Amino acid sequence: MRFVDKEEIKSILDRHGVENGVNLRVVRSTKSLIRVVCDEGCPFVLLAIKDGSNIRFKIKTFRDEHSCVIVYKNRKASTKWLAFQFKEKVQEAPKFKITEMRKEIEREFKVHVSSHKCKRAKRRIMQEMEGSFKDEFGKLETYFSELRISNSVEFQTRFIC
Ligand SMILES: [Zn+2]
Numbered sequence: 001m002r003f004v005d006k007e008e009i010k011s012i013l014d015r016h017g018v019e020n021g022v023n024l025r026v027v028r029s030t031k032s033l034i035r036v037v038c039d040e041g042c043p044f045v046l047l048a049i050k051d052g053s054n055i056r057f058k059i060k061t062f063r064d065e066h067s068c069v070i071v072y073k074n075r076k077a078s079t080k081w082l083a084f085q086f087k088e089k090v091q092e093a094p095k096f097k098i099t100e101m102r103k104e105i106e107r108e109f110k111v112h113v114s115s116h117k118c119k120r121a122k123r124r125i126m127q128e129m130e131g132s133f134k135d136e137f138g139k140l141e142t143y144f145s146e147l148r149i150s151n152s153v154e155f156q157t158r159f160i161c
Helices: 006-020 079-092 098-109 115-149 153-159
Strands: 025-029 033-037 045-049 057-063
Touching (some): 006 025, 079 115
Antiparallel strands (some): 045 057
16 A cells, blocks of 8 residues: 655646546645545545555545546646647757647647647746746857857867867
8 A cells, every 4th residue: 555645645636537537626624634626427436545653645445537528628738748748849949939839749649738728838938948047048149159259260279279
């Protein structure tokens, strides 16, 4: 039997919900019990309990089955999650289109997200990139401005040889 903490349960559910395009929700969350269900009539259930002496929750019931239809609107697809999914793509191609982003999310995860949310996710990735590449961009800018100023032999001697 697995032991997990509350945060771990939440992150498992976030991932699980988004990947399957289902609407999981926590119906009870107390100090000693967490109960998660899906849509009405769907057999999915997760019940985790904790007794007084333990600091971690024990998964008591986990029925990982769905009979619900895939839901095309999932509020669990957060900006953070979107940014994580598209980080590499945007880094490789910063002009990666929002419409493409939305299409891909629908195709791969059966999740519908607003273009507003995608824009925020992209901005987030760009900001992160700016942060981590600031130094390199700085160096490149210096390089290019020198390149513009100097088209001379002297320049070629300095940079190419
Ligand atoms: Zn379900």
